[in-house]
Amino acid sequence: NAGVTQTPKFQVLKTGQSMTLQCAQDMNHNSMYWYRQDPGMGLRLIYYSASEGTTDKGEVPNGYNVSRLNKREFSLRLESAAPSQTSVYFCASSDGTSKETQYFGPGTRLLVL
Amino acid sequence: AQSVTQLDSQVPVFEEAPVELRCNYSSSVSVYLFWYVQYPNQGLQLLLKYLSGSTLVESINGFEAEFNKSQTSFHLRKPSVHISDTAEYFCAVSVSGGSYIPTFGRGTSLIVHP
Numbered sequence: 001n002a003g004v005t006q007t008p009k010f011q012v013l014k015t016g017q018s019m020t021l022q023c024a025q026d027m028n029h030n031s032m033y034w035y036r037q038d039p040g041m042g043l044r045l046i047y048y049s050a051s052e053g054t055t056d057k058g059e060v061p062n063g064y065n066v067s068r069l070n071k072r073e074f075s076l077r078l079e080s081a082a083p084s085q086t087s088v089y090f091c092a093s094s095d096g097t098s099k100e101t102q103y104f105g106p107g108t109r110l111l112v113l
Numbered sequence: 114a115q116s117v118t119q120l121d122s123q124v125p126v127f128e129e130a131p132v133e134l135r136c137n138y139s140s141s142v143s144v145y146l147f148w149y150v151q152y153p154n155q156g157l158q159l160l161l162k163y164l165s166g167s168t169l170v171e172s173i174n175g176f177e178a179e180f181n182k183s184q185t186s187f188h189l190r191k192p193s194v195h196i197s198d199t200a201e202y203f204c205a206v207s208v209s210g211g212s213y214i215p216t217f218g219r220g221t222s223l224i225v226h227p
Contacts, residue, residue, distance in 0.1 A: 004156070031213065033214070040122065040219065041219065042203065042217050042218060042219035042220050043157075043203065043217045043220075045214065048214060058214075090156055090157070092156075092157075094213070096213050097213050098145055098207040098208055098209060098210070098213040098215075099145045099162075099164050099207070099209075100213070101147070101159045101162065102149075102157075102159075102215065104149075104156035104157040104158065105156050106155060106156050107154075107155075107156050
């Protein structure tokens with residue numbers, strides 16, 4: 001039982017390049033989330049998926065797109081990376097009720113030059 | 114909408130000393146409250162949570178938090194900290210019967226000195 005896995009762990013991009021961050025969970029959770037973490041800003045929700053086939057914008061969606069490929073997988077795409085997207089990205093999953101714990105992946109550290 | 118305020122961005126403390134990390138929330142309806150811990154270079158993991166019942170909740174590694182409805186607080190305490198408790202701590206709130214997405218505070222960095 002691996003929980004939530006993310007790839008890659010680290011990535012360096014040049015401005016304008018694109019990339020996809022991958023996330024998978026093996027807990028049969030309905031809901032999945034993408035957050036970014038920046039110093040002094042805490043966690044900010046980028047996009048979330050309440051269930052397979054649905055996605056919704058969070059607090060900071062600009063410059064990102066997502067795909068809920070199936071119940072297990074939820075990917076985050078940067079179409080044209082900008083230095084402001086330098087951050088640590090976390091994927092999380094939960095059963096999708098307000099009392100449920102969120103389970104987080106180990107994070108992807110992204111540097112955009 | 115609910116909000117969470119963690120009053121201290123950084124809390125330095127000596128090993129074996131007591132510590133309190135403060136968390137206040139605002140919500141007009143019933144809430145569920147969480148503390149998550151993030152060790153260096155790792156993702157967040159649940160430390161403890163309050164759903165209902167006893168207002169004092171405990172974790173397996175000696176932390177406790179008390180839900181105070183009148184003061185809208187959920188402060189985290191430990192009577193004696195270890196070096197290994199050095200981490201970032203996040204308070205989070207979600208609304209009973211409402212959006213299942215929690216709102217996170219900005220985090221408090223606990224730094225334990227030998």
